[in-house]
Amino acid sequence: MSFINLDRISFNPLLPEVKQVMIDAINSDMHNPSSQHKAGEQAAEKLAGARQQVADLVNAGNPKEIVFTSGGTESVNHAVKGAALANREKGGHIVTTNIEHNAVLRSLKRLSAQGFKVTSLSVDGSGRIDPKAVEDAITDNTILVSVMHSNNETGTIQPIEEIGAVTRRKKVLFHCDAVDSVGVVPMDVDRLNVDLLSFASNPFSGPTGVGGLYIRRGTRIFPLLEGGVQENNKRGGTENLIGILGMAKAAELAMQHMDERGQQTQALKDYLVKKLPEYIDEYIINTDLDHSLPNLLNISLKYIEGESVMLMLDEDDLAVSTKSACATGSLRASHVLLSLGLSHADAQGTLVVSWGSDHTRQDIDKFLDSLAGVVKTLRSMSPLYQKA
Amino acid sequence: MSFINLDRISFNPLLPEVKQVMIDAINSDMHNPSSQHKAGEQAAEKLAGARQQVADLVNAGNPKEIVFTSGGTESVNHAVKGAALANREKGGHIVTTNIEHNAVLRSLKRLSAQGFKVTSLSVDGSGRIDPKAVEDAITDNTILVSVMHSNNETGTIQPIEEIGAVTRRKKVLFHCDAVDSVGVVPMDVDRLNVDLLSFASNPFSGPTGVGGLYIRRGTRIFPLLEGGVQENNKRGGTENLIGILGMAKAAELAMQHMDERGQQTQALKDYLVKKLPEYIDEYIINTDLDHSLPNLLNISLKYIEGESVMLMLDEDDLAVSTKSACATGSLRASHVLLSLGLSHADAQGTLVVSWGSDHTRQDIDKFLDSLAGVVKTLRSMSPLYQKA
Numbered sequence: 001m002s003f004i005n006l007d008r009i010s011f012n013p014l015l016p017e018v019k020q021v022m023i024d025a026i027n028s029d030m031h032n033p034s035s036q037h038k039a040g041e042q043a044a045e046k047l048a049g050a051r052q053q054v055a056d057l058v059n060a061g062n063p064k065e066i067v068f069t070s071g072g073t074e075s076v077n078h079a080v081k082g083a084a085l086a087n088r089e090k091g092g093h094i095v096t097t098n099i100e101h102n103a104v105l106r107s108l109k110r111l112s113a114q115g116f117k118v119t120s121l122s123v124d125g126s127g128r129i130d131p132k133a134v135e136d137a138i139t140d141n142t143i144l145v146s147v148m149h150s151n152n153e154t155g156t157i158q159p160i161e162e163i164g165a166v167t168r169r170k171k172v173l174f175h176c177d178a179v180d181s182v183g184v185v186p187m188d189v190d191r192l193n194v195d196l197l198s199f200a201s202n203p204f205s206g207p208t209g210v211g212g213l214y215i216r217r218g219t220r221i222f223p224l225l226e227g228g229v230q231e232n233n234k235r236g237g238t239e240n241l242i243g244i245l246g247m248a249k250a251a252e253l254a255m256q257h258m259d260e261r262g263q264q265t266q267a268l269k270d271y272l273v274k275k276l277p278e279y280i281d282e283y284i285i286n287t288d289l290d291h292s293l294p295n296l297l298n299i300s301l302k303y304i305e306g307e308s309v310m311l312m313l314d315e316d317d318l319a320v321s322t323k324s325a326c327a328t329g330s331l332r333a334s335h336v337l338l339s340l341g342l343s344h345a346d347a348q349g350t351l352v353v354s355w356g357s358d359h360t361r362q363d364i365d366k367f368l369d370s371l372a373g374v375v376k377t378l379r380s381m382s383p384l385y386q387k388a
Numbered sequence: 389m390s391f392i393n394l395d396r397i398s399f400n401p402l403l404p405e406v407k408q409v410m411i412d413a414i415n416s417d418m419h420n421p422s423s424q425h426k427a428g429e430q431a432a433e434k435l436a437g438a439r440q441q442v443a444d445l446v447n448a449g450n451p452k453e454i455v456f457t458s459g460g461t462e463s464v465n466h467a468v469k470g471a472a473l474a475n476r477e478k479g480g481h482i483v484t485t486n487i488e489h490n491a492v493l494r495s496l497k498r499l500s501a502q503g504f505k506v507t508s509l510s511v512d513g514s515g516r517i518d519p520k521a522v523e524d525a526i527t528d529n530t531i532l533v534s535v536m537h538s539n540n541e542t543g544t545i546q547p548i549e550e551i552g553a554v555t556r557r558k559k560v561l562f563h564c565d566a567v568d569s570v571g572v573v574p575m576d577v578d579r580l581n582v583d584l585l586s587f588a589s590n591p592f593s594g595p596t597g598v599g600g601l602y603i604r605r606g607t608r609i610f611p612l613l614e615g616g617v618q619e620n621n622k623r624g625g626t627e628n629l630i631g632i633l634g635m636a637k638a639a640e641l642a643m644q645h646m647d648e649r650g651q652q653t654q655a656l657k658d659y660l661v662k663k664l665p666e667y668i669d670e671y672i673i674n675t676d677l678d679h680s681l682p683n684l685l686n687i688s689l690k691y692i693e694g695e696s697v698m699l700m701l702d703e704d705d706l707a708v709s710t711k712s713a714c715a716t717g718s719l720r721a722s723h724v725l726l727s728l729g730l731s732h733a734d735a736q737g738t739l740v741v742s743w744g745s746d747h748t749r750q751d752i753d754k755f756l757d758s759l760a761g762v763v764k765t766l767r768s769m770s771p772l773y774q775k776a
Contacts, residue, residue: 003427026402026407026410031395031398036698040707070462070597071625071626073615074625102624103615103624106614106615110614208626209597209625209627222498225461225465226491227465236491236494240459242596307424310425
């Protein structure tokens with residue numbers, strides 16, 4: 001039986017074209033793009049081409065608005081801490097939501113310890129923020145609003161365009177953590193009215209360890225990695241050119257195939273949602289099906305533990321996850337699911353299932369089949385289930 | 389005529405074995421090491437093996453003391469800012485030198501703006517710091533000393549072991565920026581008495597965009613990239629496993645071949661120093677020949693501009709640099725050379741020549757031959773030279 005990776009939110013295999021670009025880059029011994037001799041200039045040209053590709057993916061008007069980073073976490077830390085510290089004299093208030101990724105939450109916690117005030121807005125039962133709540137939370141001291149595009153556990157997409165209209169009107173900087181959305185759904189920094197947009201390469205099948213930060217021209221922000229003059233003086237350090245070229249190729253392919261991939265993954269999602277009740281009962285879908293990524297579904301299975309389900313599915317060569325891979329090792333229930341109003345018990349029974357356009361209905365069938373068996377076994381041993 | 393890269397301080401080509409490891413990693417679709425299913429565990433095992441290899445390279449007692457980063461700049465920013473902010477309540481004073489890399493200097497400038505006090509020590513004419521000066525600079529408020537191991541422009545090595553003895557006695561944290569030394573000369577964090585050691589992979593022919601930070605167990609330090617629980621909760625973000633495995637292979641090879649590489653590169657340095665007067669006159673060697681890396685020489689050519697020399701050598705398919713690649717685009721004279729007591733004019737006439745153990749005497753001969761012609765041409769047009 002072959003391995004089926006339905007944990008794509010943790011890792012997407014590189015596309016063959018991306019692999020080839022990276023292998024060619026490895027074999028070509030490209031020099032340091034900052035060096036001023038011919039070898040350096042050749043590398044700099046490659047880097048410039050990659051920057052244009054990635055700028056196109058988020059519809060940045062100027063490729064200089066893209067800073068290459070080591071991934072989504074660096075992008076988010078750079079955006080949140082860099083914008084907060086650079087605009088401190090305008091006021092120390094930041095507005096966010098209580099379902100953000102830990103990269104945002106922990107960055108804000110660090111800033112709080114330094115005297116910044118943070119207002120964390122609650123989501124409604126469907127997992128979404130009301131743009132009006134953002135508007136109401138903004139005060140004269142607000143310097144930054146940070147709201148994620150799609151949630152990494154539920155896939156639910158926020159009304160970013162509406163929030164962007166608010167922040168633009170209120171003249172407050174707007175950072176959007178779009179790590180799980182860029183390259184998966186269409187992205188346009190102008191339409192969304194964002195000033196800062198964080199993203200990573202792996203969600204659209206580029207390499208891990210590479211990401212991008214869109215910084216709208218004129219945005220006041222400090223670097224996070226200070227040193228050399230690389231990345232238009234916004235991020236020091238010799239570039240990971242092999243990774244960046246892989247990311248750029250993945251960006252090019254994502255743009256070419258976004259609609260087709262979106263339709264294919266959405267069809268699998270529709271199929272999974274429709275088929276689920278034929279296989280299991282007593283579950284909750286935590287994803288807002290009207291506003292969410294096409295490639296992810298978050299399901300809470302009542303009376304049992306998600307971790308046990310995950311491990312038993314693993315025995316059947318099916319990979320899924322129970323929460324963000326970034327939160328591995330933590331025994332606490334997901335802060336995202338608790339924010340949705342789930343009980344601790346239901347939150348502990350959660351599976352995050354995610355797929356790509358290369359998956360098939362047969363893969364979903366296989367998953368459902370295994371899941372039904374696992375759920376039955378675990379519930380037969382569950383005192384909670386017996387009681388209910 | 390084939391290209392001769394004597395700008396190894398800016399970029400070292402990957403070794404064939406390193407390329408192969410990275411290509412194998414690309415082709416193997418390794419999952420996210422934080423995932424708890426089998427696919428994740430396999431990736432986590434690979435990561436653990438790499439961490440041990442890199443720990444061995446700096447003689448870290450425990451592989452958990454190694455944090456993988458996106459390169460030297462991130463390591464330095466993490467060490468300096470993370471240690472300063474985490475120990476602020478003990479006092480806000482930091483001791484450093486005026487020849488550090490911009491990653492250290494700019495991090496400290498940022499901290500100064502936040503209220504930290506920085507004492508920057510001067511080097512002597514040979515480019516070295518007196519450990520006694522460090523001792524004298526430490527006050528009751530000193531929380532951190534940051535001194536680089538070797539300078540990236542001159543290759544001069546500091547008396548780190550002696551400084552480490554001082555900081556240990558004074559119970560002050562000691563960070564050493566060893567980016568251009570680790571993997572090139574033997575490194576032992578215990579012998580040096582350092583608490584934090586920053587390094588990168590490319591100086592020992594691993595990929596760019598990957599580095600390491602040694603954090604001695606028990607050292608109080610904040611993360612720079614906050615988010616997930618990766619890297620023992622010291623650095624969030626999905627790991628760049630392809631790059632890390634390349635770095636680990638390069639570390640393994642560096643340990644195996646360090647003596648041999650050291651002898652080969654030192655022999656080329658001795659040869660270059662000996663031959664130089666046969667080809668040019670009126671130059672200054674800015675490298676302390678008794679205490680320096682074996683693979684780099686910094687030469688100031690009087691009356692002419694290093695940048696013109698570099699560009700003309702480039703026409704002869706010879707790559708050298710004039711200063712740190714990280715400082716490209718800046719017209720200012722190197723702060724390192726001015727600290728050595730050089731005039732602005734002499735500092736502007738500087739070449740940084742660097743090589744690997746794969747270079748030959750013929751490469752050095754070719755360089756000297758081209759250099760002699762270039763220097764003659766430029767001096768014939770130099771008003772300064774005519775005047776002198």
